[in-house]
């Protein structure tokens with residue numbers, strides 16, 4: 634649609650990503666030249682024995698190439714789910730994890746399964762990667778999981794521990810990472826402070842509502858989502874309640890009086 638826009642290219646690959654160090658030992662990595670709706674938040678946590686990276690962006694520019702610190706000690710690259718904006722650089726890391734329900738997509742990431750078709754378009758960008766971007770040829774590189782995750786599994790970084798919460802709805806293998814000791818939730822696309830997506834090919838609104846009810850019981854202090862700015866507990870509750878009221882998803886099956894069967 635915007636293919637004929639004249640876009641500047643970012644001059645150097647080292648300038649593609651941006652980094653912000655946040656409280657709780659959390660580092661935020663992101664791609665500032667991608668429009669906010671498509672811009673994935675990547676979360677890096679340094680542990681005593683292992684490091685953790687949740688999500689790895691579009692993959693148009695090497696993430697570990699710009700940030701060698703990612704490889705300073707063993708790192709587990711976790712996928713919050715298998716959409717293209719979250720797993721593009723997973724192939725750069727030797728240890729990779731995702732939920733069982735989307736392991737087949739990481740192993741064989743087709744343009745359709747990752748939503749690269751239809752969403753990975755030139756219209757996403759405010760400036761192009763140094764080598765440009767071919768919206769018809771773009772695809773995520775295969776990065777089969779070396780560890781398959783289930784609800785309740787724990788990622789042990791030596792001195793920090795993140796529990797896997799299976800939160801289907803946006804996609805069947807959506808997960809969040811929950812650190813009970815700090816009240817930090819790394820939530821992927823299950824919840825963030827922007828328009829939540831529950832109508833893609835493998836979304837399920839009934840499951841999404843059940844996910845929201847479970848999330849509401851969680852004693853979170855701060856939420857770092859898959860898109861948009863981070864937020865605290867009060868905003869977390871507002872976002873959940875808005876979704877469940879249908880403000881963020883018309884026709885939420887569990888909330889509309891239509892009995893529990895999801896479409």
Ligand SMILES: [Zn+2]
Pocket residue numbers: 714716803822
């Ligand atoms: Zn997604």
Ligand SMILES: [Zn+2]
Pocket residue numbers: 673716718719822859860
């Ligand atoms: Zn996303």
